[in-house]
Amino acid sequence: MSDILDEVRFGVIGTGRITRRLVADIQSTDGAKVTAIASRTSERARWYADQYGIPNGIEGYAKMLARDDVDAVYISLPPSMHGEWSIASANAKKHVLCEKPLTVSLAESEAIDQACSENGVRWLDATGWLHHERSETFARWIQEEKFGKLGHISASVSFYQPFQSGDHRLDPALGGGCVLDLGWYAGGFARFAAGQLPEAVFAEQVVIDGAAQKLTALLWFANNLTATLSCGYDTATRKWFEVAGSESSLICDDFTRPWNDRPARCWIHDAAGSVEQHSFEGHQERRMIRKLIGTEPLAALHRQALDTQQIIEAMQTSIEQKTKVTL
Ligand SMILES: NC(=O)c1ccc[n+]([C@@H]2O[C@H](COP(=O)([O-])OP(=O)(O)OC[C@H]3O[C@@H](n4cnc5c(N)ncnc54)[C@H](OP(=O)(O)O)[C@@H]3O)[C@@H](O)[C@H]2O)c1
Known part of the structure; x- marks a missing residue:
């Protein structure tokens, strides 16, 4: 309360x-x-x-x-x-x-x-998804090494939209473009799953009508953990990730927001091909608002946000300089 x-x-x-x-x-x-x-x-x-x-x-x-x-x-x-x-x-x-x-x-x-x-x-x-009960379960599973040693994270976030003229997403002066808009989700997820900043980042973008409309990035973390990110306004809605470990993979197809009228869900795929499905109830935005107006410390969430911003900045530098950027 x-x-x-x-x-x-x-x-x-x-x-x-x-x-x-x-x-x-x-x-x-x-x-x-x-x-x-x-x-x-x-x-x-x-x-x-x-x-x-x-x-x-x-x-x-x-x-x-x-x-x-x-x-x-x-x-x-x-x-x-x-x-x-x-x-x-x-x-x-x-x-x-x-x-x-x-x-x-x-x-x-x-x-x-x-x-x-x-x-x-x-x-x-x-960033509503961070506050869903499900995301806390993801963090616990990763912490407990439920999937073994993590080797790779991939996150894809996109939607297909013919923008109306004047949309801020197409105006770099207003902070438009998918690097910030969608890279915030995909880069943020990679940081969340890895629990740390990457050591290096390489990114490329496709600019159409003056704004970044497609982002592809590769992130290198400590201990040979890598991540790939794919974001854009050029494909139908994707909001999924895979966290691949030495024993199994965690897969989620709606991490930014559960699909309408369906409970939040994810799957664990193991090396023998068996699949476990998990479903979660809860309302991520109401939980987020409760956290803001409550008393629990927010330092870890602040770190997550600032690290996400740093990953995006590194991706922007990599795009500009066409080179791998070390953090
Ligand atoms: N959390 C999520 O799930 C989620 C989803 C979508 C968007 N977002 C974020 O929410 C923010 C707003 O996105 P949106 O899609 O709701 O934007 P939007 O429909 O374009 O609305 C932005 C509002 O900002 C105000 N504004 C002030 N100066 C402006 C300017 N120069 N150009 C355009 N608008 C200006 C306008 O309100 P007045 O005219 O009334 O002052 C406008 O209604 C963005 O940061 C976006 O990334 C978050």
């Missing part, structure tokens, strides 16, 4: 596609509610507030941070704006839930961590 306040009052910044889902998740989490939403325009703020049962629709993001009836801010803006508004929220003594990717650079992400720490507020990036 939260002991920050009896009920944590969220203000939302931005009125995009994902906002709808997170507003409903905050509204349905015990101990949390949404009291205000801010947009660049008053019309959109009011429309959104009326549509989703939020008491206050506000024009301008800064006004949100001055409100006394807001304890925490959910930031749902294009990635290039995450750093500025997360730091401003922390300086206004509001807890921060910032959409993924956390920011567009490691330095900016570290600045959020520092601003939150200096202001005594909590922060999380809204």
Whole structure:
């Protein structure tokens, strides 16, 4: 249970596609509610507030941070704006839930961590899959060496979408492109499964219409553990991974978010061809919100986010310099 306040009052910044889902998740989490939403325009703020049962629709993001009836801010803006508004929220003594990717650079992400720490507020990036009960089981299994010695991790995250003009995913100035957008999931999973940063990274991208639309990367970890990542906007939805060990492999086809109307699932394949299926209940976003407003230490989740940002930065450097990058 939260002991920050009896009920944590969220203000939302931005009125995009994902906002709808997170507003409903905050509204349905015990101990949390949404009291205000801010947009660049008053019309959109009011429309959104009326549509989703939020008491206050506000024009301008800064006004949100001055409100006394807001304890925490959910930031749902294009990635290039995450750093500025997360730091401003922390300086206004509001807890921060910032959409993924956390920011567009490691330095900016570290600045959020520092601003939150200096202001005594909590922060999380809204990477929902990390908070599913299933992911905690994955971590335990890996820790217990259930699959033997790990040799390889692969993660593939994609969706096929003809973008509408103006989509921030196609605008590098707004932090667009699949390296940040989808590499956040695949690179983050590799770091999660390996439990550490890679020692080296090599990455390539395909740029179409000015933005990275396909990413292929190879990561080298200690003890001969390797990982391959495949991300893009060029193939149908994939959100899967394989963690291959000396005794068996863990396989999951929905790690970023369970398929609609199906329980979260995974399989363990052994060397003799037998397969064990596991299913999990639970709601990853509500658990994430509970963690933000609760009291449990968040340092390991912060490390996961900062390491993910560092992996992405290494991939970007590798792409630019067309070379293997050592971390
Ligand atoms: N966790 C997840 O599962 C998940 C899923 C999808 C997206 N995301 C992340 O959520 C964030 C938002 O993505 P989205 O797809 O919801 O974005 P979106 O629909 O384009 O919405 C972004 C919002 O940001 C505001 N904004 C401010 N300046 C802007 C600018 N120059 N261009 C565009 N929008 C601007 C707009 O709100 P106002 O006009 O009202 O101010 C807009 O509605 C991204 O970081 C994305 O990676 C996360």
